[in-house]
Amino acid sequence: MPTVIQHQRERVREALPARLAPPPMYQVVLLNDDYTPMDFVVHVLRQVFHKTDAEAERIMLQVHHEGRGVCGIYTRDIASTRVDAVLHMAHADQHPLQCLMEPVPLF
Ligand code: TYC
Numbered sequence: 001m002p003t004v005i006q007h008q009r010e011r012v013r014e015a016l017p018a019r020l021a022p023p024p025m026y027q028v029v030l031l032n033d034d035y036t037p038m039d040f041v042v043h044v045l046r047q048v049f050h051k052t053d054a055e056a057e058r059i060m061l062q063v064h065h066e067g068r069g070v071c072g073i074y075t076r077d078i079a080s081t082r083v084d085a086v087l088h089m090a091h092a093d094q095h096p097l098q099c100l101m102e103p104v105p106l107f
Pocket residue numbers: 030031032033034035036037038041060061063064097098
């Protein structure tokens with residue numbers, strides 16, 4: 001049987017706004033292939049991810065040399081929209097460029 005104080009504490013706790021957990025974050029990853037022109041990848045990074053020329057070049061070369069690279073970290077909906085935008089642009093220009101999203105690793 002709760003005491004009066006315990007009961008009041010519970011009522012105060014229930015009245016407080018719920019503290020929201022931060023949303024899970026996803027990284028959008030670009031994959032290398034042998035056919036998509038480098039200039040096109042840089043164009044996509046500028047257009048879809050709002051990268052500067054220098055940053056777009058850096059990410060493109062990282063993907064080219066290491067096989068994959070992170071373009072940005074977003075909430076699920078924004079990550080998904082950007083993946084779709086990349087795949088749409090690649091398909092429209094008939095490039096095999098691949099892009100995916102994955103949960104940000106814990107470490
Ligand atoms: N490897 C490609 C080439 O040599 C360039 C490239 C870079 C393709 C990044 C895809 O995500 C990519 N033309």
